[in-house]
Amino acid sequence: MKQRIGRYSGYLRPISYAIDFFIIAFFAYFLQLNLADYGLFFAYLFICWLIFSLKTKFYEVYRFTRVTRILSLIAIQTIVFALVVFAFYGFTDAIKVPNNYLIWFVVAVMSSIGIAKLSVYYLLKRYRKVLGGNFRNTIIIGNSKRSLQLYSFFENNPDYGYKCQKVFQIKEPILREIFSYVIDHDIDEIYASVGQLSDEQVNLLIDFADNNLKVLKFIPDNKDVYSKQIQYDYYGVLPIISLRKIPLDDNVNRIIKRTFDFVFATVVLVGLLSWLTPLLAIIIKIESKGPVFFKQKRNGRNNKEFYCFKYRSMKPNPEADIHQVRKNDRRITAIGRFMRKTSIDELPQFYNVLLGDMSVVGPRPHMVSHTNMYAESIDKFMVRHFVKPGITGLAQVNGYRGEVETEQDIINRVKYDIFYLENWSVLMDSKVIIQTLVNAIKGDKKAY
Template identity: 55%
Template structure:
């Protein structure tokens, strides 16, 4: 299994956000009176800028976004910023004239627009001349909509889509779909486009299952926008409607940053407030009872199926099957102190270092050991979908009774269902709720905490 190519640059949006904040703050010094340049106003304008941009989707600019849409985002953003600025100036600095405020807003608009459009068009030129930031795609099916999409990809290299192959399904669709799936895996294709007029419901279901289980993006070409009676996302490549089947909130850069900020803040509180004094005590107790290291590290699969070392306090005696067999009830490998720290979930606390390192999140699908991940990927439908986001120390499945040992197929199937629900319905409030439920469950004690 190969890691999935990242959809977004991890640097462009943070840099653009920083540049915008720098512009709106520096121009206060240039366009406004010196009294306006104070900590209070800089904090307010920066805070409102971030909040407004989050709700307006100001930084949600993709390779298929039109220039007119970017202009609309700019106008919407600065309408709200204008209201905030005029309200604050009118309340706090009555001697500042409306003309000065207007000059400030106009200057900010022009500077931010210049930066935003420069990045947008430079990325287009980068894709055309250097072949960078490309996504490899295949198309399944034939017909007018397929021909239009092929023509679109060929005539618009600045969008960054590299059409590798088109599959014309005729007879024996099942065998042909197997050929498509093999081609997609061997050529590391990023996105699959399917024409609905050439695919039956079972064909679509098979393609969706393949995409989900192999971390590929699947998009469908409808005959018309209303062909599917579901609440799906419709994007336009030029004038061609494209349906996205799964909308993942954490694909938005602002949501990633918000979640990462929560992870870092919460982890620092745990590391400084708890681990700083608890670690020496637990280390001493572990060492007194059995030989071996204080910390246990094990390879797990995380975001995009990449492997990382997951850290825990060692709760078992050293044994050769620690990376192969999951802990069971009354497992003889568990030490006395191990039983206590597992029951109270103290053994999981070192994973907050994993969070700080960026391998994990505080909340997310629980990562499995590599051998189990490979097994479940083959036997459990949609298991691989969990790897579209970072794994977590705790998760929605764990707070609903599906933690610890997987005793039967029902356990892992329901765990995957909860993980996919979390992935598709993430919010920072849901993270807070799961953390609170985890703490409550740890205090109450859980049946499968062994």
């Protein structure tokens, strides 16, 4: 067994911790606490930061991590850090610090940590690209389509720091030659096309990598199961594979999303609907008889039914719970046409958000009759019910809102919804909300 050559990369995470703790300690000094209170406050923050950063995976940033992922981690850590800081002064009466000082402290700390984190990320990219440092020698085993795509990626993205030394084709006696090449040329990581390997070859590769301290990674090729968000759990010592990892199954993420939903919904209800609802109620009543609000049963998280609220945009009719609105639908009133065009009719759903039935962002809920129909005809349609439905969603801002005209419309909607629930982040929610506002202002051709 050959000893693995050490890299200074292993020091990056401890250095990042040290920088962040220094920033916290530095700005805490300006809160003008006495020495004992300062020590207590910093010790509390030190412990909480360690615990929550491990939980949020704040320091799990690798050379292949996207910048959007880093921004999402910073946003989550900022929310958690703010809650931790205010919780300390909420439980401790002996230490008094004005709220504006605490807000300044949180903003200063997290802004500085965010700048430091992004600076290290981009400096390392520049260092790899310009000076060729911090690189890893790799080989690729197999010449499948995805193997060649990976080789092109390594060649075209030197800032990631991967140098592919050779691509091997799969032949019976080739593994022994590959093993010798890996050792002789000090290869760090092995990428193997799993679809072109037999079970015996896979096991030989795993044993070799383990015994020689080499990183082994598999390229999924055409086996769809390997392209999923696979998660390993252990029942005792028995490994169990879960084919879908949903971030919102994590309690911390769920609390963060619920807090965001509650605050956002409260602001909209108090700041907008408090005066808009009486105004629209008068116009709706003048134009046609019937209630101001329209409520309809929809399917929510875990397929639980709830009443979804909207401003009534149509004349009361017996088909409202059966047929979707179509283009130039005669059931729509004049004010209803305006509300639907600008998506104002959806605003009462912030009451649903406050009640906990919906989220601001998530898969759009369907009528119960349509849910039953699509569940039987559309593959994986019910997966979207693992999370709360939303007022707006990733599918809607990508052109799949409103009437389902073809089967492909609902298939694409489901694809976006599944991608959302498997890749949720605060940053993604923010982007969807901003894009929704932009679409509402400039108009959407499917908003009718």
